[in-house]
Amino acid sequence: MKKILGFDLGGTKVLAAVLDNDFNILSRVKMKANADLGVKSVYKVICAVIKDACDEAGIDVSDLSAIGGCAPGLVEPKTGLVYDTPNLGFKNFPLQEKLSQDFNIPVHIENDVNAGLYGELHFGAARGMENVLALSPGTGVGGAIVIDGKLIRGSRGGAGEFGHIIVQPDGPLCGCGQRGCLEAISSRTALSQQILSFAVRGRVPLVIDEAKGNLKKVKSGLIARAYNSGDEDVQAIVDYAARYLGVGMSNLVNSFNPEAIILGGGLIEALPEPFLKISTKVMREKAMGVNGEKVKVLAAELGDDAVIKGSAQLAAELVR
Amino acid sequence: MKKILGFDLGGTKVLAAVLDNDFNILSRVKMKANADLGVKSVYKVICAVIKDACDEAGIDVSDLSAIGGCAPGLVEPKTGLVYDTPNLGFKNFPLQEKLSQDFNIPVHIENDVNAGLYGELHFGAARGMENVLALSPGTGVGGAIVIDGKLIRGSRGGAGEFGHIIVQPDGPLCGCGQRGCLEAISSRTALSQQILSFAVRGRVPLVIDEAKGNLKKVKSGLIARAYNSGDEDVQAIVDYAARYLGVGMSNLVNSFNPEAIILGGGLIEALPEPFLKISTKVMREKAMGVNGEKVKVLAAELGDDAVIKGSAQLAAELVR
The missing domain is CATH 3.30.420.40 (ATPase, nucleotide binding domain)
Incomplete structure (x- = not known):
């Protein structure tokens, strides 16, 4: 065979x-x-x-x-x-x-x-589902769409660019040149930048110790360790990112009415609790009734x- | 037959x-x-x-x-x-x-x-297309989705609620209870409310004359007449609504990568020029390159x- x-x-x-x-x-x-x-x-x-x-x-x-x-x-x-x-x-x-x-x-x-x-649809967290979205905060914030069991790619392959949904019209600058994209607030890159701006001021001690001012070293694992060590600055930054992930999710839920949103990527793997809990809470608050009530928010299973x-x-x- | x-x-x-x-x-x-x-x-x-x-x-x-x-x-x-x-x-x-x-x-x-x-897909503005969205600012802001020639309704019929995409997290209150939904800024209802709040201050003379403080009388036709009469307050309100319609459209373009967005409803029929021109400009500025370049923005044809x-x-x- x-x-x-x-x-x-x-x-x-x-x-x-x-x-x-x-x-x-x-x-x-x-x-x-x-x-x-x-x-x-x-x-x-x-x-x-x-x-x-x-x-x-x-x-x-x-x-x-x-x-x-x-x-x-x-x-x-x-x-x-x-x-x-x-x-x-x-x-x-x-x-x-x-x-x-x-x-x-x-x-x-x-x-x-x-x-x-x-x-994830065939072998992981979304098994048996038909209408599912993926949202993956990492270097950027990736997205993907399955409707009726099929991938939806858009007219030129550009569908699912959920990282560039604008959630704050005058918010922080994004790598794409716009302001307030979800990616400019809730990606690992955005978190790292904010955490480093605190490091410059002598705060976030664990990060100063381990990353020594190098943005590339502020990875998901280090962010999670600082978060779990009780660093309130890091917690505030992460929780803020998770809240805006929830705003983005409510927009997606109102647009697509999916059965589930699958959150994936290293940041979610490292910090599943705050991301799933906070973003789900905000999404359910903000999405329309019928859309927000039933949608599942699940962590990706397959890495x-x-x-x-x-x-x-x-x-x-x-x-x- | x-x-x-x-x-x-x-x-x-x-x-x-x-x-x-x-x-x-x-x-x-x-x-x-x-x-x-x-x-x-x-x-x-x-x-x-x-x-x-x-x-x-x-x-x-x-x-x-x-x-x-x-x-x-x-x-x-x-x-x-x-x-x-x-x-x-x-x-x-x-x-x-x-x-x-x-x-x-x-x-x-x-x-x-x-x-x-x-x-519109079979007989109007979207004839011959496969991937199209509708956006209709009226009492609320309606939305609809066609992918691969088929209507997409979501898992429980709730897809396409584009009026409740949040474009200003701390923006004006929406009828759904949230703040900063597209509908709270760019619907005819939102325009009427803002215009009436100016009428209370003795501005927007044409509206005072014709609507006499009655929100229900501030319809698309009256808004258009005031706009076209050169009333700068009404022009500022409408142009602002059109800009945020463009922000919402850029979010949709990045999510769906459609061939076209069809703008419909009485407000668009009454004021096609500012709505199509301003919202299209903002959408192209804000959407990702490949997504924003090619998408057509068209007025509905069939009323x-x-x-x-x-x-x-x-x-x-x-x-x-």
Whole structure:
């Protein structure tokens, strides 16, 4: 019986896994991808990691029925053309077509947040549901949409940009150039910036100790440790972000009337309690009655496997 | 060849029309419906107007292949149960089932904003499109969603409540009890309230003259006349509402990546220029590149016929 391969092209690494037809993961291989070396170099890493994952599973690439992958950016829904990946330098790169030709099998390429939600839909927190949204505060705030069991990608692949819902018209500046986007308030990046601005004033001692003024070191784990150590500044910053996540969620609930919102990403994994509790409370306060009452707010269950399994599921659907 | 009947159940009247198979309107009948007399009384008016529209078209009710109607409130997607209509007193009323039994033909009941967008999709401003949103500032701000050519109603019929997207977290109070909903800023009701608060101060002379402090008399036509007469207070109020409509539109564009947003309702018909121009400008400024660039913002084309034709189209699909 042929196998399926799923891969996750991230900003700095490529992860690939071979799965059997029950979507059990048989092998898992990770390689660094240096975007500074150019798109061709990253593409070579993708090919290498696919081959290595097959080796690791004791199969040949020709034993695969299909490959499903995802990329961190805009992907054209029908062709799998990768329009734009801010952190990887892919611009209009025909990733789906190229892999399909080079490996001579069907390939599906998806946006990574979409793939993750599809994984949770088939194998994780959203199993058995039909209308679900994903919201993932991380470097930015990612979003994805499933309606009637299908991913909704919009007319040019740009649906689900929930990070750029404006929740404060004159709020903090966002990386997109606008003010008051959800991402400018509730992403890990926004949290890190605010926490560091306190560090400059000599507050948030744990952060000063561990991160030493380096924004990149203020990761989800450190934020969680400071939060759980009782640092009131960090708690106020996180709780504020969670409240605005709830405002964004109420807007989504009023727009989509979903069965559930799946919250995912490292920040939610590190601080599930304040994020789920506070954002759910605010959402239920603000959403319209029928919409807000029944919607479930759930933490993603599959972690990094969500995108691998979702990508593999999308690939499997190509050959069914 | 059998005909189709479409009807529009509004807050104070019922409008019905018989259409041929090319969706030409053969007859049109309107009757007042007094919600104060109770649901049974309104239901009788619906039945009477259906029969009268058939008479007017020179056909018998048995010459209809199907009936499609819409109601101004939450409608359960599969059963056509009318959950709730704030202005009509319908609560969990099985309108679709009851009409279907009483007239012994297939009936489809839809939310009115959904029916209107479906009409514009098949016969009006959105012809030939697949991914479209409707936004209708009136008493409230209505919304509707078409994805891949199909109406999206959400898990319990509550999708598309775009009037309750929060665009100013601490903004003006909304009828739903929240603050800063789009409806609290950009609906005709919100405009009328603001304009009257100026009238109390002796400003907005045309409004003082014509409306005499009566909120109900500050309708779209009067607002437009005051705007076009050069009243700077009214212009400032309308332009502000249009800017926030643009903020709401940018949120929708980032969430749905539609091909077009269709702006409809009496306010847009009365003041197309400021609303389309200002809201489109703000939306393009604020939406993400790929999403904001290509989306069209169009005025609805069909007026009151949109809901009739959309309802009839949905009914026709029952019997095809």
